[in-house]
Amino acid sequence: MNLLFDGIAWVLDPANWTGVGSIPERIGQHLAISAVVLAIASLIALPIGGLVGHTGRGKELAVMVSGGLRALPTLGLLTLFALWLGIGLQAPIVALVILALPPLLAGAYSGLESVDRRTVDAARSVGMREIQIIGKVELPLGMPIVVGGIRSATLQIIATATLAAYIADDGLGRFIFAGLKTRDYAEMLGGSILVILLALAVDGLFAITQRLVVPAGVRVTRTRELRSRPARPRAVVGRPITEGNRE
Template identity: 65%
Template sequence: MNLFLDAIAWIADPVNWSGPSGIPTRFAEQLYVTFVVLVIAAVIALPIGMVIGHTGKGRGFAVAVSGGLRALPTLGVLTLVGLWVGIGLTAPIISLVILAIPSLLAGAYSGFEAIDRRTVDAARSLGMTELQIVTKVELPLGLPLLIGGVRAATLQIVATATLAAYVADVGLGRYLFQGIKTQDYAEALGGSILVVILALVLDGLLALTQRLVVPAGVRAAAVQEVRTRPSRSRAVVGQPIEEGKK
């Protein structure tokens, strides 16, 4: 408990909120790394996931690749890439892109696969091209699950981006490594708390976005289905014609 209070005191200390190593600067670096990694991973994974979800082909391969990438130890990949490209941001960005791809890929093809095929067939029967079906039918309907994949990937990136400080002097992870090295555990715990706070804020914003992108027609249909659904099964209510007979 004393260590936690010490960490809070470290965060509240005005000294730690100024200078090139201050908390605002480290927050900005953490967000920058997260944004860059997310954009690169999205450019790679989302188009592939959309194609798989639209055509229904290659899903098994995508699942196998995603599972393999998830099994890779991020610190091990970071170390290997760091030995290959050297010290700097390149190594953590490559490692984090590998970590983010599975969630984005799964969110993209799951969002498209969850759409009722009768809706897609109806759009095709109206003369819509495949590109129009993807952009005007499948993408709007599959956007909530796609954003869910972005949300999961963002949380993984922002939490694991602390490892960027392992090979580069950036991000909130610097507080963790520096605190452990100097045995200043209040600083290490304070850095961890800051990472948790940032992750919760980003998760809340993406959760709100995920809720807002649901098409109005889908929300209205869901509400109508809930209102019209009977509260008890027919077997419990009984059959009115037979009730009262002995």
Template identity: 55%
Template sequence: MNILNQLVSWFADPAHWSGSGGVPIRLLEHLYYSGLALLIGLVVALPIGLAVGHTGKGSFLIVGLANGLRALPELGVLILLVLFMGIGLIPVVIALSILAIPPLLAGAYAGIRNVDPAVVDAARGVGMREQQVLFKVELPNALPLILGGLRSAALQVIATAAVASFVSFGGFGRYIFDGLRIRDYPQMAAGALLVAALALAVEGVLALVQRSVVSPGLRASGGARRSPTADVASTPEPAQPDDPSPAPELAGVKR
């Protein structure tokens, strides 16, 4: 209970909400690092995932690359990059981008591969070129999984962006590492709470974005495949009379 009271007092202190070390500035710094990493991850992972998902070639590379990048320790990668490149923003962004690529890559690849093959065949049957099939048919149907990968990547990057403070950068991690150095446990708890709150807030915003851009039909089906003949099969046939009478003879026409 004592640490809880100290945590409330920390947030109630106006000194922590102003100046270069205040919460608003640290928030912008944290979002800046995370946004750069997600942007780079999208530029790298999205084209590869779409291309491999569309052609079906090199899928084993996608699986191996995604699993390999997930296994890398972020703090170790950051320290290694700093040793080779020096302290700067580039090592931080590269380390966070490595974390963002696997979920983005997996989401793009799985989204394209899960599109109903009958829909793709129908698009080719009406004369669409491969590029049109990818961007006008497969990509809209793959949006739920692509955005799901983006949400997963955003959560991981925001939660890990605190490591930037380990190499003298800002963000909410500054409260954690500075508090650890001077044994200010309320400050450490405040930094961890701010990171968690920011991750949840971004997750909520991205969920709203996904709901607004994804077709209601895809949301209703939960991303499951649906055969284009399903609607035809479910359409009731016109009712037939129980005792149909013979067709009337045309006037003037003999049998």
């Protein structure tokens, strides 16, 4: 418990919020690394996942590749790429992109696949082209699931981006590795607290976004369905009676 208080005190210490290598600077670096990784991974995974979800082809391969990438150890990949690319941010970015691909890929094809096929057939029957079906029907309706995949990938990136400090002097992970090296456990725990708080803040933003991207028509339909749901029968001895109905 004393270590926890020491970590909180380290975070609240004004001396750690100014100067070179300060907390705001490390947070900015951490967010920049995470944003670059998410952008690269999204450009790769989202189009592929969307195509799989729209056509229904290659799903088995996508699931297999996604599962295989999840099994890869990130620290091992980071070490391997560091030996190949050298010291710097190139190796962490490549390793984190590989980490982010599975949830993005799964979210993309699951989101488009979740759209009712009757809705897609109706769009085709009125003369919409395939690209229009994806952009105006499947993507809006499946967007909450797609955003869920982006949300999952972002949280994994933020949590694992601490490893970037293993071979580069960037990000919040620098506090953790520096504290471990010098046995300054307050700094080490303070860096961990900052990563947790950052992940929770980003997760909250994505939770709000996930609600906002639900199409207005879908929200209205869900509300009407909840209001028009029949009364729940309650089992009693003898015969069931319906709540709200009296004989």
